[in-house]
Amino acid sequence: MTAEADSYDIVILGGGSGGYACAFRAAELGLSVALVEKDKVGGTCLHRGCIPTKALLHAAEVADTAREGEKFGVKTTFESVDMSGVHSYKDGVIGRLYKGLQGLVKSHGITYVEGTGRLTSPTTVTVGDRVLTGKNIVLATGSYAKTLPGVELGGRIMTSDQALSLDHVPSRVTVLGGGVIGVEFASVFNSFGSEVTIVEALPRLVAAEDPAISKQLERAFKKRKITALTGAKLTDASQDGDVVTVTLESGETVTSDLLLVAVGRGPVTDDLGYAEAGVTLDRGYVITDERLRTGVPGVYAVGDIVPGLQLAHRGFAQGIFVAEEIAGKQPAVIEESGIPRVTYCEPEIASVGLTEEAAHERHGEVSSYEYNLGGNGKSQILATQGFVKVVRAADTGAVVGVHMIGARMGEQVGEAQLIVGWEALPDDVAGLIHAHPTQNESLGEAHLALAGKPLHAHA
Numbered sequence: 049m050t051a052e053a054d055s056y057d058i059v060i061l062g063g064g065s066g067g068y069a070c071a072f073r074a075a076e077l078g079l080s081v082a083l084v085e086k087d088k089v090g091g092t093c094l095h096r097g098c099i100p101t102k103a104l105l106h107a108a109e110v111a112d113t114a115r116e117g118e119k120f121g122v123k124t125t126f127e128s129v130d131m132s133g134v135h136s137y138k139d140g141v142i143g144r145l146y147k148g149l150q151g152l153v154k155s156h157g158i159t160y161v162e163g164t165g166r167l168t169s170p171t172t173v174t175v176g177d178r179v180l181t182g183k184n185i186v187l188a189t190g191s192y193a194k195t196l197p198g199v200e201l202g203g204r205i206m207t208s209d210q211a212l213s214l215d216h217v218p219s220r221v222t223v224l225g226g227g228v229i230g231v232e233f234a235s236v237f238n239s240f241g242s243e244v245t246i247v248e249a250l251p252r253l254v255a256a257e258d259p260a261i262s263k264q265l266e267r268a269f270k271k272r273k274i275t276a277l278t279g280a281k282l283t284d285a286s287q288d289g290d291v292v293t294v295t296l297e298s299g300e301t302v303t304s305d306l307l308l309v310a311v312g313r314g315p316v317t318d319d320l321g322y323a324e325a326g327v328t329l330d331r332g333y334v335i336t337d338e339r340l341r342t343g344v345p346g347v348y349a350v351g352d353i354v355p356g357l358q359l360a361h362r363g364f365a366q367g368i369f370v371a372e373e374i375a376g377k378q379p380a381v382i383e384e385s386g387i388p389r390v391t392y393c394e395p396e397i398a399s400v401g402l403t404e405e406a407a408h409e410r411h412g413e414v415s416s417y418e419y420n421l422g423g424n425g426k427s428q429i430l431a432t433q434g435f436v437k438v439v440r441a442a443d444t445g446a447v448v449g450v451h452m453i454g455a456r457m458g459e460q461v462g463e464a465q466l467i468v469g470w471e472a473l474p475d476d477v478a479g480l481i482h483a484h485p486t487q488n489e490s491l492g493e494a495h496l497a498l499a500g501k502p503l504h505a506h507a
């Protein structure tokens with residue numbers, strides 16, 4: 049192929065959430081696009097992250113339902129979890145979505161290039177002996193599961209990558225890290241029948257969330273008999289025959305069949321030619337301005353390699369933003385604090401906007417209200433506990449944060465994000481009718497209470 053024929057308006061390096069969203073939007077806007085991917089389009093989210101883990105969490109919910117039928121007057125028996133059955137269900141979900149995504153790449157008329165690409169100049173990406181030239185380049189190479197110095201991966205010590213395809217349910221699991229991945233996997237393993245211990249260095253689980261959420265989760269996990277050791281730093285992990293043993297700073301040891309390391313994800317930016325092309329990196333992350341420009345004209349970055357929330361939907365939004373920016377549409381800058389966050393453990397956590405503490409720092413005086421799901425009919429029917437916490441800034445009166453916990457509460461994040469994104473006043477939301485009986489009502493009730501007219505709650 050001649051160099052001219054291999055020239056595009058945009059060359060995108062990485063076909064995960066950020067990369068493919070950018071490709072699709074750019075194609076819709078009439079730009080010519082090459083998308084380079086070394087593995088499978090869909091990236092971490094589809095093949096090793098969001099989708100497979102949520103399938104496991106759904107299988108976990110089914111196991112719990114089977115176990116707890118009696119609670120609802122239905123006689124069920126729980127026998128066991130057949131991991132090969134779980135995998136064929138999970139892989140079926142991935143397979144259908146993957147096929148759909150491949151179809152979308154084709155129907156958008158995108159040039160899909162399979163192979164490992166490298167940025168070889170500010171306008172070229174080289175894949176093998178093929179040189180793709182782009183008027184613009186978008187870096188979207190994603191992230192990998194990190195480990196700690198001294199905790200060597202292999203055998204019984206693994207990250208979520210390997211834990212996704214275990215062929216059996218381990219009887220005892222230690223989870224290192226009580227962040228998002230840690231609590232989701234702890235939840236799955238517990239429902240599948242493993243004895244689970246979480247080791248978290250910080251004083252609480254899901255430390256990025258409002259402290260009230262951590263407290264409720266810890267209470268719920270305790271009830272489920274998941275042990276959470278918080279404020280616990282690991283000093284050593286070793287494998288010996290059938291067991292893996294972690295030693296904590298306190299001298300305490302925890303022995304299990306498997307150690308899942310979930311201590312964060314790092315950016316995939318090494319040896320890709322980024323620094324040589326003039327792109328600024330900080331601890332491996334690509335530094336951009338708010339318009340996702342790297343500082344090298346025509347080179348942008350999106351997704352997990354850009355510091356901030358490492359979430360697929362942030363990647364989608366950034367990919368779309370960059371495509372529109374390149375097409376001259378001057379899109380509005382993405383507000384990181386408006387991005388919704390859902391953690392799919394049982395009970396689920398959903399939040400958007402500022403925690404009470406962060407709101408206090410930004411706005412000065414704040415007030416908050418916690419609506420207990422005890423007063424919510426649908427949550428009682430589901431036999432779940434939790435709350436909706438709404439944080440309001442005194443200066444503007446607007447809602448600046450919503451924090452929710454309870455079974456299925458992830459589904460409520462959509463309305464919460466509209467409330468925070470549109471800087472709604474509690475009165476605005478209180479005036480909207482919420483369907484009864486739904487868990488969605490709990491959001492309405494919290495705002496009714498904040499507006500001074502509580503219904504199924506005390507003022």
Ligand code: NAI
Binds near residue numbers: 247310359390391
């Ligand atoms: P994370 O940053 O959420 O949590 C890592 C946890 O490990 C932290 O709480 C940290 O204090 C702890 N830790 C670090 N070093 C430790 C040590 N030496 N001993 C004990 N604990 C230690 O990272 P995680 O859970 O690995 O997730 C990676 C990324 O993937 C996150 O940014 C997350 O947002 C994203 N993700 C999002 C999901 C969702 O939105 N539902 C699901 C899974 C991952």
